[in-house]
Amino acid sequence: MNRNYILLLLFLVVSCTKDLELSYEKSDQTMVVNCLFSENEAWKVTLTRVKSYRDQSDTYIDDASVLIVPENNDTIHLVYFKDGIYGSDEKPISGVQYRLVVRDSKGNTITAKSSIPLEPIISDIKPSTQRTTYFSNANLSDYTVMPLSFRISANDSANFVRFCFFAFNTKWGYTRYMVTKETISELRKLDFPEAYLGELEKLIGVSMSSYVYFTVIREISEKYELPSNGLGIAVSKLKEKKVTTRYEDSFQSGYLFSNSIGFNNVSKDIWNVLGEYSAEKELTLFVTDVPVLNKGSQTNFKEEYWLEVTGMSEDYYKYEKSYIKQVNNLDNPFASVIEVYSNLTNGVGIFAGYNSQMIHYHDY
Template sequence: MKKCCTYIRVSSIITVIILLFFSCTRDMDVHIKNNEKKIVVQGLFSDEKGWDIVLLTTKNMTQNIDTYIKNATVEIASGTDPIIRLHYTKFGHYQSEQKPVAGKVYTLKIDVPGYDQINAQSSIPLPVKAKVDDFTINWLTYMYPNDLLDYDVFPLTVRFEKPVPDANMVFRAKKFNPESGYNRYLLPSSAVKELEQQGIPPLAATRLRQVADQWQISRDVFEKCFNGTEAYTEITNHYNMLREKLRKKTVKQREYAAFEPTQCFANDNRTSNISYDTNTVFGQGQQVVEAGLLYADPNLKYDMQYNYGSKPGIEYWLEVTQGSIDYYEYYRTYILQISQRLNPYSGPVEVYSNINNGVGIFAGYHRQMIHILTY
């Protein structure tokens, strides 16, 4: 009899615990503080193309689309040169066909109704020509200390034709696939309206309008507009609908955005990789004459050993960028922030900004692309 009573009491307790457990599960209203909006400036500039400054506002965690600034006055001054006034085009872009010049210090001034005047200053360093020394591919195994993985690499030496007095260097390994790199895709705005009538999500349609009527380097630009808008099975169906609407052409020039990243590591005391990033090497110094690198691609060694090279061959390149200190610090801290987002033990990393009364970046750089090999 005692055993029976014990069983009843225990089962009753378990029932109560289960009921309490489920009763504790409920929706909570989380009030997210709406901080005061700030102007975000996207202003990386080089001597390769005309001025292009993008203005938008900061957004809270619940916003899915960007809010662009359309009523700003944007001016750029340099010494006694005439002031350059940028004109609004679309989606927050303020542009001028006039190109920046290396060695000049540029001051950006932005006036937006309802906000304090925004200003920033930067320049493009005077470039020093770089080249890669003649080399033979000597495969080595390199264990990257930041992720403890082994990589098949071969050493390269980048040499400058004269010492770089104040070097803020960024090296990136790139590859170019001729079979896809020359392709361009366009989605007419009329096609976006048709897709919307056929049932694509409103958020995807809004995003597609921002990239419509412009030739893009990849279909991914359009397909990314569907991210987070619906279930996988529905997205697959809408991808097929989208691809039927795309126009395609080929061009003769290599656009920078059509290059794909591959891997590059530091190989001297002046240079280093940041966090878990295996694509970018940073280096600073005075009177710099050379830099040692380890170049890598996950498939290149295997292809060479087993003669699996495709035709036309994949082109392997090295990007050598001489940046202002603003450019250097912006990318260094940006990579650190991205790398630490999944680390629960790291503190927050604030991305560098040189924008007064706003956030973002205004920074100059000069880029060189050096062909390494084709296979």
């Protein structure tokens, strides 16, 4: 009796089994456009698809038609390079209104408009060597800073700007470093792993600042789990080269603050000051004293202080503010979701013009 009951129960269990088809969220196929343009760079537009939580890498779009349509001029047809990048040898021109038109193979069309704004006019720059303490509301911390005052003039009814600070060390800034064949040969004699040397061989002839090279080689050393002294040995085998040009990667960024109305740091960011103005204004920014502190009493080199001034279109300004807020909220599980601003029709991303100038305002 018990045996028959068990057989009946097994039959019912097996006969009631049903395969379930679980539905998964399909990847969003919305196009993502990234194009921030200025007079200094040729046209470059990057196209990808929106990533889902299951996507491990970007989905590049390589079969789209990408057009730049200037007002009162011929259309510029961008060609595909690689990794979703479309480009042209032509450069944007300040003051010209441009329209972006992107069509993918599925018949979707994205459009946007923007132009490069007029360059902000900076005058009456007055740096100070007097240190003061600045309390940042961004992260509730005190910083030792030095005031920097100047005037900024308006070119339009509404003007948008971003300030960043950089220092250039004349002792190390004019020294470049390279991996050479001799570098590889010497490290091979010291029994460095061949896979490690293979990574370094990709960098042969590439000129970088000491800071950038140290960072790159450290990452490779950690990847192959080299002993603690391996990094120092590898860096010591780089070839030095003296130059007379200030390369971009030789500038060191520093924190920057403002207490002027309409000009401030966004969220917890301490590296950028953004602002909007419609008339000439006198501003006071506060820059880091760290380069001067590190220099101390040494007199065989200078710490050059530079202010980067970026004139932004309104779309770029809104995009930048929302992007900084989103990045600074990533580590806060209780923060509200920040949607990054987009000025595209039928897509997401940014198409916006800007101009940039570097002002060398003082040597310490």
